[in-house]
Ligand SMILES: Cc1ncc(COP(=O)(O)O)c(C=O)c1O
Ligand SMILES: *[C@@H]1O[C@H](CO)[C@@H](O)[C@H](O)[C@H]1NC(C)=O
């Protein structure tokens with residue numbers, strides 16, 4: 276739940292309203308033009324149609340220089356951002372040969388494995404020589420190398436489950452697994468802010484989908500109880516299966532899941548828990564084992580554990596971990612296992628090696644140091660941002676910290692001014708967030724030094740004053756500020 280200051284809400288609505296009206300006005304004239312230009316009328320419907328097309332052309336393209344910035348180095352604490360030029364108001368952006376060395380506050384490089392590592396990199400290079408970049412085959416044909424089998428054992432051990440199955444892409448792990456686990460006659464109860472891969476997987480499953488208020492166990496219980504009482508639509512038969520889908524750390528909010536409460540409710544109503552640990556596995560918990568370890572939940576109480584290798588492990592792909600029975604079933608039925616080329620061997624090796632480092636099996640204490648560093652860095656950065664008066668979402672220990680911008684004009688202003696000062700930040704807006712709730716999303720890494728963080732804070736503070744996003748001025752009269760806010764989901 277976010278409370279927006281009234282004035283900010285008003286001006287944000289006004290800005291979007293103006294952009295929308297102006298865009299519609301221009302589209303109206305374009306239509307007249309097109310109608311005039313008979314050669315455009317060839318009988319085809321426009322291939323890009325609807326509100327999305329309008330949004331891209333009239334809103335997104337105006338600020339597209341803030342997105343998709345090409346880089347030409349590993350996404351380490353600092354990285355090289357390629358400078359681009361445009362002579363048509365940023366409609367087309369051309370790369371130059373110039374690069375700008377920037378502090379990286381955008382990548383999900385939580386443990387710093389995304390750059391060259393003394394333990395992982397030589398092994399990854401060796402695996403490339405031994406196995407090549409691709410298996411050119413699916414897992415069930417010629418695409419299972421010894422590395423793949425080793426990886427599945429390694430991941431299962433790491434997350435504390437009897438077995439695991441891995442996929443070449445995290446997104447596909449969610450979107451392809453949910454339709455195998457549940458179908459017509461089943462009920463998926465999904466957190467309102469779950470990732471798009473979960474949303475698409477749930478829709479593709481054909482089961483009934485209900486949403487509960489973001490991270491609110493009491494509302495989950497209400498939804499569960501109502502739907503169990505009601506049963507399936509029309510027939511009112513009992514549900515064939517109920518799965519509750521939540522995330523460990525919400526990637527746009529930086530919030531930790533209320534897992535202990537949610538697990539208790541699911542147990543009470545005999546619903547399965549599906550936990551997406553994309554942003555939490557490796558990043559939180561005393562030994563990096565994610566939210567279960569951090570919040571004291573027994574991994575046995577989470578039936579389906581999902582996660583990705585694209586964040587803390589500096590690789591690619593995703594996994595599902597669960598009982599032996601479940602994983603065996605998935606290996607016979609999941610199309611992303613049967614019909615998709617297996618995860619690249621060097622990527623698999625990177626995951627195995629980084630897990631070895633995290634567990635200290637490389638014979639050093641670097642893993643433990645990284646884990647301590649990410650926690651310390653995250654908590655330092657968050658508390659300093661809050662002291663400066665920014666509105667920062669999320670919980671302590673989470674390396675993801677969104678800074679609220681709200682107003683659409685503040686998105687490019689914040690992003691461009693930071694980049695000018697050699698700090699690269701990611702900004703997110705509609706449709707990835709609700710329309711009013713645009714934000715900059717900071718991702719902290721164990722690779723950041725204290726000096727890096729201090730530089731980042733100085734720049735963000737300066738730009739924050741410039742752009743006007745210190746919504747909680749220092750020593751605020753909290754009650755008065757709260758009174759002037761509208762409640763928004
Ligand atoms: C919660 C969540 N699940 C799944 C994914 C998809 O993972 P990948 O980027 O590895 O495809 C993401 C990606 O950011 C995510 O945030
Ligand atoms: C008219 O259509 C032609 C061919 O499709 C195109 O080249 C031209 O730019 C169009 N003119 C306008 C004013 O849209």
Ligand SMILES: *[C@@H]1O[C@H](CO)[C@@H](O)[C@H](O)[C@H]1NC(C)=O
Nearest residue numbers: 360361362363367368369370
């Ligand atoms: C960008 O590249 C295109 C194609 O190479 C070229 O026609 C255009 O003039 C370039 N624009 C700028 C600003 O360099």
Ligand SMILES: *[C@@H]1O[C@H](CO)[C@@H](O)[C@H](O)[C@H]1NC(C)=O
Nearest residue numbers: 337338340341361364365691
């Ligand atoms: C285009 O992008 C540049 C660099 O990010 C920015 O400074 C400039 O204001 C943008 N121009 C327009 C017309 O939006």
